[in-house]
Amino acid sequence: MATVSMTVNGKPVSGEVEGRTLLVEFLREGLGLTGTHVGCDTSQCGACVVHVNGASVKACSVFAGSLEGAEVTTIEGMANSDGSLGVLQAAFREHHGLQCGFCTPGMIMSAADLLARNNDPTEAEVRHWLEGNFCRCTGYQNIVKAIMAAAAEMRGAPVAAE
Amino acid sequence: MPKDAGIGASSKRREDARFLTGTGQYTDDINRPGQLYCHFLRSDVAHGKITSLDTTAAKSAPGVVAVYTAEDLAAVGGVPCGWQVTDKHGEPMKEPKHPILAEGKVRHVGDPVVAVIAESLDAARDAAEMVALDIEDLPAAVNMADAINGGATVHDEAPDNICFDWGFVEENKQAVDDAIANAAHVTKLELVNNRLVANPMEPRVAIGDYDRARDEHTLYTTSQNPHVIRLLMGAFVLSIPEHKLRVVAPDVGGGFGSKIYHYAEEAFVTWAATQLAKPVKWTSTRSEAFLSDAQGRDHVTTIELAMDAEHNFTALRCSTLANMGAYLSTFAPCVPTWLHGTLLAGNYKTPLIYTNVKAVFTNTAPVDAYRGAGRPEATYQLERAIDMAAREVGMDPAELRRKNFIPTDAFPYQTPVAVQYDTGDYDATLTKAMELADAAGFEARRQESAARGKLRGFGIASYIEACGIAPSSLVGALGARAGLYEAATVRVNPTGSISVFTGSHSHGQGHETTFAQVVAEMLGCDEGAVDIVHGDTSKVPFGMGTYGSRSLAVGGSAEFSIEKHYSVEKFRFFDRKQLTGETITLFYAALSG
Numbered sequence: 001m002a003t004v005s006m007t008v009n010g011k012p013v014s015g016e017v018e019g020r021t022l023l024v025e026f027l028r029e030g031l032g033l034t035g036t037h038v039g040c041d042t043s044q045c046g047a048c049v050v051h052v053n054g055a056s057v058k059a060c061s062v063f064a065g066s067l068e069g070a071e072v073t074t075i076e077g078m079a080n081s082d083g084s085l086g087v088l089q090a091a092f093r094e095h096h097g098l099q100c101g102f103c104t105p106g107m108i109m110s111a112a113d114l115l116a117r118n119n120d121p122t123e124a125e126v127r128h129w130l131e132g133n134f135c136r137c138t139g140y141q142n143i144v145k146a147i148m149a150a151a152a153e154m155r156g157a158p159v160a161a162e
Numbered sequence: 163m164p165k166d167a168g169i170g171a172s173s174k175r176r177e178d179a180r181f182l183t184g185t186g187q188y189t190d191d192i193n194r195p196g197q198l199y200c201h202f203l204r205s206d207v208a209h210g211k212i213t214s215l216d217t218t219a220a221k222s223a224p225g226v227v228a229v230y231t232a233e234d235l236a237a238v239g240g241v242p243c244g245w246q247v248t249d250k251h252g253e254p255m256k257e258p259k260h261p262i263l264a265e266g267k268v269r270h271v272g273d274p275v276v277a278v279i280a281e282s283l284d285a286a287r288d289a290a291e292m293v294a295l296d297i298e299d300l301p302a303a304v305n306m307a308d309a310i311n312g313g314a315t316v317h318d319e320a321p322d323n324i325c326f327d328w329g330f331v332e333e334n335k336q337a338v339d340d341a342i343a344n345a346a347h348v349t350k351l352e353l354v355n356n357r358l359v360a361n362p363m364e365p366r367v368a369i370g371d372y373d374r375a376r377d378e379h380t381l382y383t384t385s386q387n388p389h390v391i392r393l394l395m396g397a398f399v400l401s402i403p404e405h406k407l408r409v410v411a412p413d414v415g416g417g418f419g420s421k422i423y424h425y426a427e428e429a430f431v432t433w434a435a436t437q438l439a440k441p442v443k444w445t446s447t448r449s450e451a452f453l454s455d456a457q458g459r460d461h462v463t464t465i466e467l468a469m470d471a472e473h474n475f476t477a478l479r480c481s482t483l484a485n486m487g488a489y490l491s492t493f494a495p496c497v498p499t500w501l502h503g504t505l506l507a508g509n510y511k512t513p514l515i516y517t518n519v520k521a522v523f524t525n526t527a528p529v530d531a532y533r534g535a536g537r538p539e540a541t542y543q544l545e546r547a548i549d550m551a552a553r554e555v556g557m558d559p560a561e562l563r564r565k566n567f568i569p570t571d572a573f574p575y576q577t578p579v580a581v582q583y584d585t586g587d588y589d590a591t592l593t594k595a596m597e598l599a600d601a602a603g604f605e606a607r608r609q610e611s612a613a614r615g616k617l618r619g620f621g622i623a624s625y626i627e628a629c630g631i632a633p634s635s636l637v638g639a640l641g642a643r644a645g646l647y648e649a650a651t652v653r654v655n656p657t658g659s660i661s662v663f664t665g666s667h668s669h670g671q672g673h674e675t676t677f678a679q680v681v682a683e684m685l686g687c688d689e690g691a692v693d694i695v696h697g698d699t700s701k702v703p704f705g706m707g708t709y710g711s712r713s714l715a716v717g718g719s720a721e722f723s724i725e726k727h728y729s730v731e732k733f734r735f736f737d738r739k740q741l742t743g744e745t746i747t748l749f750y751a752a753l754s755g
Contacts, residue, residue: 028191037188101182108182137363
């Protein structure tokens with residue numbers, strides 16, 4: 001066992017972890033942040049995507065012990081400080097980009113990284129970026145729509161009529 | 163004019179607030195104080211005899227509290243099947259025991275043999291590797307054709323691996339055979355509806371808890387229907403009366419049918435929690451899901467469509483091998499039979515229909531209802547046969563369908579496969595679809611694609627779907643071992659808000675939003691004043707859950723039928739004060755038609 005210290009959603013945290021403890025286990029069980037989900041055991045599904053030092057990462061594929069001093073953001077850190085939904089979250093709600101909600105945190109975290117790097121993605125770029133995120137409910141159409149709409153709003157562009 | 167509230171309005175979902183902020187409560191998010199963790203050691207061969215099993219080393223591994231095998235579960239029932247099918251000779255289906263943990267034999271890869279319970283999941287997994295389990299490989303029956311033709315016997319009760327041999331409608335078989343023998347043209351197709359793994363994004367989880375002082379059991383489970391689990395597990399496996407067993411299905415991350423069934427893992431953790439007087443939590447990995455979740459489809463079918471010289475359908479004959487897997491799952495026998503055979507008329511006036519279904523045991527994961535359960539299989543077989551028939555006789559596939567559609571003046575229409583259709587205008591629907599698809603322009607598009615080296619096709623499927631799986635009297639007559647009603651309680655609270663307790667359960671369907679729309683419209687109040695309560699058998703006394711597209715049809719009807727008993731005017735805002743505290747409970751047991 002070793003102690004690891006990092007910042008999660010702006011707050012300093014530390015905990016005891018084994019060498020094999022995954023970041024997703026540290027978040028869910030160590031810190032009680034259950035918004036990050038485990039959907040597979042092959043790092044394919046993307047339900048566990050978080051941000052580490054500004055980049056999207058699959059929390060099932062990183063050892064917590066390797067993140068000493070890192071800045072981690074999870075879905076719980078994405079709303080505005082007054083609790084209102086961020087632009088991306090609001091767009092998912094507006095465009096019905098979720099049903100059961102299990103893939104949703106990973107989709108939002110993954111999309112947020114895309115939009116931070118590319119604020120005007122084409123639909124093809126959005127779909128390519130999301131290849132590491134699975135959804136079994138929606139068929140992806142409205143997820144893509146939501147991300148495109150969020151990107152437009154963030155750019156201040158007029159949003160196309162439905 | 164689009165509405166902004168009530169039925170038909172495009173309301174934004176209430177559920178989204180928690181799902182978008184990571185504050186949903188899925189079963190794995192729940193942790194009970196002092197909980198222990200359960201890990202199953204599963205068979206890695208498809209068929210075998212357990213020749214030796216020694217759990218001594220595992221029992222004394224660090225952090226391990228208990229290690230259980232089938233021997234410890236001798237007083238516990240097996241996992242029940244919820245639907246009995248009678249074969250064409252009037253005999254009940256073969257129903258071998260489905261033990262919670264494998265007894266003597268393993269019958270599919272993933273069959274659970276040993277359960278290790280420890281203070282951490284890692285400790286349980288580490289200890290499982292110390293179990294000394296020897297399995298003598300037996301030949302496995304994996305392919306259905308092989309299984310029924312001398313392949314390895316999966317269960318001694320069914321030496322030929324046939325669970326049942328079902329015919330529908332048996333009295334019509336001779337007439338169908340004659341019509342096919344005398345037909346001007348017969349189209350014959352062999353079709354495979356391949357096996358599917360449901361794979362909802364959320365893997366299964368079960369947490370058993372036991373309050374010794376009150377002798378009360380609680381199961382938290384990723385289920386589409388907590389009341390069904392309470393019934394099957396309480397009555398048939400663990401002998402716990404309803405009032406002592408609470409089943410909670412919180413937020414559930416998708417199901418698609420795979421979370422309908424009562425699973426061995428649910429019964430096991432509930433039982434283990436009672437033995438240890440501590441909560442016991444099991445979380446499936448994705449790999450485990452592939453091995454142990456009920457899978458879908460797996461039909462091999464021969465379909466024959468007979469036509470007269472004018473291309474009228476005169477008869478349909480269908481013969482299916484339906485894979486049950488190694489053990490009968492909750493609804494498995496009804497899927498290839500009642501949910502499939504009764505759809506073989508499709509939209510057509512075929513006068514004679516007969517189907518034979520042989521349900522087959524194999525050394526594979528159990529198969530049960532998945533997204534459409536029997537109806538997509540029927541539609542696929544019928545529509546493929548019609549397309550092939552059109553091709554064979556040189557007729558346009560749309561025109562062949564139009565010629566054979568049930569005409570609008572024939573409703574209500576009694577099909578030869580028991581169901582009666584109340585209404586339909588299939589010709590108009592097809593015309594509209596062809597217009598929207600620009601069928602007329604297809605040939606030009608096909609040529610343009612061909613010029614670019616691409617192939618372009620045009621497909622048609624015209625279908626009817628039976629949803630709801632109700633009412634109780636009908637399904638009971640067909641072999642269901644539980645009623646298939648739905649129930650709703652609408653309570654008017656002292657401050658004027660409305661609480662709706664529904665036996666339906668949302669696992670992505672958005673009932674918290676849509677049912678509020680229905681009730682608000684019916685009672686003439688704000689949607690925001692209506693709260694939908696579901697998923698907890700201690701809060702909602704009765705229900706049958708969500709599957710088969712039934713929740714709005716049956717569950718919503720339960721809510722809506724309140725209007726039949728109380729006039730809407732009584733519920734206008736001012737009058738609601740008169741009804742403060744009144745509770746209206748209704749069982750909506752019948753869907754007509």
